Amino acid sequence: MHAHQSWGRYPRAEHTHVVPVLWRSDPPALSEVSGKLLPFAYGRSYGDSCLNAGGALLDVSGLRRFISFDEARGVLRCEAGVTLAEVLALIVPRGWFVPVVPGTKRVSVAGAIANDVHGKNHHRAGTFGAHVTCFELLRSTGERLLCSPERNVELFRATIGGLGLTGLILWAEFRLKRIPGARITMDRIRFSCLSEFYQLSRDDQEYEYTVAWIDCLARGRALGRGLFLRGDHVAGAGRAQPGDGPAISVPVDLPSGLIGRAATRCFNTLYYHAQLRNRQRRTLFYEPFFFPLDGVGAWNRLYGENGFLQYQCVTGEDSESAVVDLLEQVARSGETPALAVLKRFGRIPSPGMLSFPRPGVTLAIDFAMRGSSTLKLLDRLDRIVAQAGGAVYPAKDARMSGPSFQRFFPNWQSFASQIDPKFSSSFWRRVSAA
Ligand SMILES: Cc1cc2nc3c(=O)[nH]c(=O)nc-3n(C[C@H](O)[C@H](O)[C@H](O)COP(=O)(O)OP(=O)(O)OC[C@H]3O[C@@H](n4cnc5c(N)ncnc54)[C@H](O)[C@@H]3O)c2cc1C
Secondary structure: OOOOOOOOOOOOOOOOEEEEOOOOOOOOOHHHOOOOEEEEOOOOOOOOOOOOOOOEEEEOOOOOOEEEEEOOOOEEEEEOOOEHHHHHHHHHHHOEEOOOOOOOOOOEHHHHHHOOOOOOOHHHHOOHHHHEEEEEEEOOOOOEEEEOOOOOHHHHHHHOOOOOOOOEEEEEEEEOEEOOOOEEEEEEEEEOOHHHHHHHHOOHHHOOEEEEEEOOOOOHHHOOOEEEEEEEEEOOOOOOOOOOOOOOOHHHHOOOOOOOHHHHHHHHHHHHHOOOOOEEEEEEEHHHHHOHHHHOOOHHHHHOOOOEEEEEEEEOOOOHHHHHHHHHHHHHOOOOEEEEEEEEEOOOOOOOOOOOOOOEEEEEEEEEOOOHHHHHHHHHHHHHHHHOOOEEOHHHOOOOOHHHHHHHOOOHHHHHOOOOOOEOOHHHHHHOOO
């Protein structure tokens, strides 16, 4: 078993015990475990949505078996703790891909459902949950429910994006996507300000994958400058080739003596100017394109003992002025934003009641945790997001207030009625408080 903390290593939580779940046919009797319960897979959530301070965790990393793979139709069924890395290793050589992948492949299938994760193709494919055909949910009463868009529909919708609170997913089935090969053709385009990003992302529909890296210390006319990446699957070898470097190598190259503001500013400037031409095209293996951060083991430790926070929000479709406000607040603060990503979400609705993605632009920024000054800045950002009718992503959060959460997710109370009474999390106790 592995350490039970979240990716940002903030906050730290003490759990009373950790119950391993090893057999889907013979799961632990949940009613006999004392205290509140929360499933835990690989802790790739950044904040406290995968933590349950003072309660127990149900560790599903032992539920690691494939159940069936219909290679003709592209439908896969596997246990909850199977990772997307394991799924990709099985299916890519056979001409299939996971329909939606987050920025790391080291997440479980159940974690991808519980946070209804999105990827660089949200504008084309929606969220992971949109591709789930069914799963089996164990409730603390011992009941095992098959949930799908046709059966136990409310629980199906509550569990997708349901933060592990509706019960324990034992296995899940989802649809795959056909690909011509294991390589991606990628354009990398430099843009000099935020409105150029908005222009570039208007052509999103022509590309399967789009995302941008931005220099969030740039100010004035350079505010929001960065590199826009777009890509499509193409035929080609199933393995990394010489020259397949990471698509974005930010964490690999981050200056030592992390994560000082001056060093980050210097790095961002170098990175922004690193490519000579404004537009570059190359073909590369899919892994460095989708998972550049996976190339560096445990990079979260670069932030030291105090950990870090990722702030990810989405603002409405015509949100340029809100994004300008957010970036100005960040650039003006004394905080140290390290990695920042911008992406336009599409309009495909998420099946989950509490799913985060909605039409608009999403901004994600990592901040070293420096105590109350960092927390105060993030509260200021929350107010801008609320004004713009947006939301903050629970999978990345460790600090938003109850009123903010309730405003970002107005149907939280109908979701709450589907929660298993024996399940809870540190995140949920904080945001559902009056
Ligand atoms: C480098 C990096 C990049 C990322 N990029 C993205 C991205 O692009 N898009 C995105 O959406 N997210 C992204 N994430 C976040 C990550 O995809 C999610 O937090 C994901 O849910 C983590 O999965 P996990 O298996 O580690 O689950 P954990 O973090 O352990 O748990 C996540 C949630 O799933 C619940 N859960 C786990 N197992 C079960 C189960 N069997 N039954 C019911 N509930 C369960 C837990 O209770 C918890 O609420 C990124 C994270 C990292 C570290």
